[in-house]
Amino acid sequence: MKDNHIVELAVALLFVAASMNAWPQSGQPASGPASVPGASAMTASGAAAPATGRKADRALRRKVYAAIGKQKEISAGDIGVTAKDGAITLYGSVTDASQIDKVVELAKGVPGVTSVTNKLAVKKPLGGM
Amino acid sequence: MKLKLCCAAALAIFATAAHAQSSVTLYGVIDTGMLYQSTSAATFQPHAPNLGHVYQLKDGGIYASFWGLRGSEDIGGGYKINFKLQGVFNSTNGKFGLADTPGTTAIFNQFATVGVSGPFGTFDAGRQIIPMIYAMAETDVRGAQYFGSILTAWLGINQAAGWPGTSTNAPIGALYDSNALVYNSPKFYGASLALEYAPGGVAGQFQGGTRESAVLKYSNYGLNLSAVYYNGHDTNPFPLTYPAAPAVPATGLANNRFYYFGAMYTISGFSISASYGIGKNPAKSNTADFEMISGGLGYQFNPSFKVTSGYYYLKDRNNSANHSSEFAVGAEYNLSKRTKAYAQVGYVDNKGTMNQTIIYGAPVAPGESTTAAMVGIRHAF
Numbered sequence: 001m002k003d004n005h006i007v008e009l010a011v012a013l014l015f016v017a018a019s020m021n022a023w024p025q026s027g028q029p030a031s032g033p034a035s036v037p038g039a040s041a042m043t044a045s046g047a048a049a050p051a052t053g054r055k056a057d058r059a060l061r062r063k064v065y066a067a068i069g070k071q072k073e074i075s076a077g078d079i080g081v082t083a084k085d086g087a088i089t090l091y092g093s094v095t096d097a098s099q100i101d102k103v104v105e106l107a108k109g110v111p112g113v114t115s116v117t118n119k120l121a122v123k124k125p126l127g128g129m
Numbered sequence: 130m131k132l133k134l135c136c137a138a139a140l141a142i143f144a145t146a147a148h149a150q151s152s153v154t155l156y157g158v159i160d161t162g163m164l165y166q167s168t169s170a171a172t173f174q175p176h177a178p179n180l181g182h183v184y185q186l187k188d189g190g191i192y193a194s195f196w197g198l199r200g201s202e203d204i205g206g207g208y209k210i211n212f213k214l215q216g217v218f219n220s221t222n223g224k225f226g227l228a229d230t231p232g233t234t235a236i237f238n239q240f241a242t243v244g245v246s247g248p249f250g251t252f253d254a255g256r257q258i259i260p261m262i263y264a265m266a267e268t269d270v271r272g273a274q275y276f277g278s279i280l281t282a283w284l285g286i287n288q289a290a291g292w293p294g295t296s297t298n299a300p301i302g303a304l305y306d307s308n309a310l311v312y313n314s315p316k317f318y319g320a321s322l323a324l325e326y327a328p329g330g331v332a333g334q335f336q337g338g339t340r341e342s343a344v345l346k347y348s349n350y351g352l353n354l355s356a357v358y359y360n361g362h363d364t365n366p367f368p369l370t371y372p373a374a375p376a377v378p379a380t381g382l383a384n385n386r387f388y389y390f391g392a393m394y395t396i397s398g399f400s401i402s403a404s405y406g407i408g409k410n411p412a413k414s415n416t417a418d419f420e421m422i423s424g425g426l427g428y429q430f431n432p433s434f435k436v437t438s439g440y441y442y443l444k445d446r447n448n449s450a451n452h453s454s455e456f457a458v459g460a461e462y463n464l465s466k467r468t469k470a471y472a473q474v475g476y477v478d479n480k481g482t483m484n485q486t487i488i489y490g491a492p493v494a495p496g497e498s499t500t501a502a503m504v505g506i507r508h509a510f
Contacts, residue, residue, distance in 0.1 A: 069319050076319060077351060077352050121433070124192075124509075
């Protein structure tokens with residue numbers, strides 16, 4: 001019984017941890033409707049246009065993923081892309097060191113990208129050299 | 130004189146053949162560490178006695194040590210002929226890894242393939258690591274590593290289904306298949322398909338010893354999704370006392386089925402994964418019917434340092450007394466481009482006759498809780 005409790009707790013913790021990370025993602029679409037002209041003007045008066053900024057960041061992030069996704073040998077699902085006012089940061093992993101340069105080049109080639117910070121790691125797959 | 134000419138001609142042919150060969154690479158990895166484990170067992174038998182704690186030099190903290198030869202020849206038109214010969218070895222004693230027959234080893238137990246790649250995708254024939262396990266590795270933060278991962282969890286349900294660990298012939302799904310024909314499609318907007326068919330080669334039995342599997346994957350926008358179907362006929366025909374007792378003749382019996390769905394999401398430095406799998410013997414689902422649930426969380430601090438953790442739960446759907454939960458956490462630090470150091474800790478709580486291991490190749494006592502810790506180094510050449 002006690003063990004079951006520990007299991008439940010561990011699972012619950014994992015789900016909480018998982019959902020916490022998922023928030024920034026689901027939070028972004030939620031801010032989408034707020035960026036209708038009237039609303040965005042209101043937020044823009046409060047700060048330096050964060051709503052439109054976030055929208056632009058999101059669009060840029062998509063474009064970077066689309067560019068990486070076209071490469072057949074690179075798994076864009078293993079790569080975390082964040083965008084902030086034209087500055088791209090690449091997280092996650094690729095399967096070969098040569099792919100890091102490739103991904104950085106692809107990101108730099110996307111119109112609107114001003115800088116690329118590379119935090120990609122190399123992760124060899126099972127049975128891979 | 131004639132002989133001389135012949136030799137010269139032969140040499141010339143050899144020389145041109147060598148030119149056409151685009152590349153051959155000799156490569157490998159050695160992975161060795163020190164392992165402490167609080168319980169141990171000699172076998173995967175459901176009631177194997179606990180032999181006590183163990184300190185040992187252990188191969189494969191991340192993945193097994195292996196070496197191989199591979200090459201490809203560009204035949205033009207975007208097509209290439211590829212070959213790969215690759216096998217694991219135990220870095221602590223130099224022995225080769227398991228083959229598909231109990232009590233034997235194989236030099237190239239991971240890959241012995243020849244195939245073609247082109248705009249249509251890739252096709253490889255021979256013994257190989259099959260698409261199923263990659264689909265699982267890509268949706269596990271722990272990456273199906275040898276220490277506490279979806280691999281040890283999946284092997285856990287195989288052990289519960291009667292796998293003695295003496296061959297690579299797993300009763301639920303497979304990591305390697307011999308005689309396999311594998312097709313991998315190119316990616317379409319991140320989606321890809323892999324199909325496997327392994328003819329059994331059993332005389333008079335079309336279905337005898339055959340395997341088939343299908344894997345559907347998606348990988349883009351930081352998200353990996355995998356769906357797996359695997360079905361095998363006449364899996365594990367070898368009794369425990371083989372070769373003293375002969376193998377059961379193949380009849381085309383479908384006795385190995387596995388379904389798996391998994392997802393992994395990477396955002397900023399974080400990775401999160403979750404999966405669900407069901408494995409059973411469709412011919413005898415009252416003896417082998419298991420569920421496998423996983424969750425993972427990892428963080429990449431910088432390109433050379435990461436911490437990953439995973440939780441793995443196994444359940445016997447025929448007997449609720451048999452279940453197992455495992456938690457593993459590991460840190461990996463790249464000392465250089467080719468060498469990494471790692472430290473990992475795992476805890477497993479096995480109930481009933483469950484014996485989910487913490488690390489591949491080190492059986493734990495069934496029905497007890499076990500802790501293990503390992504530090505090691507992995508060097509590629």
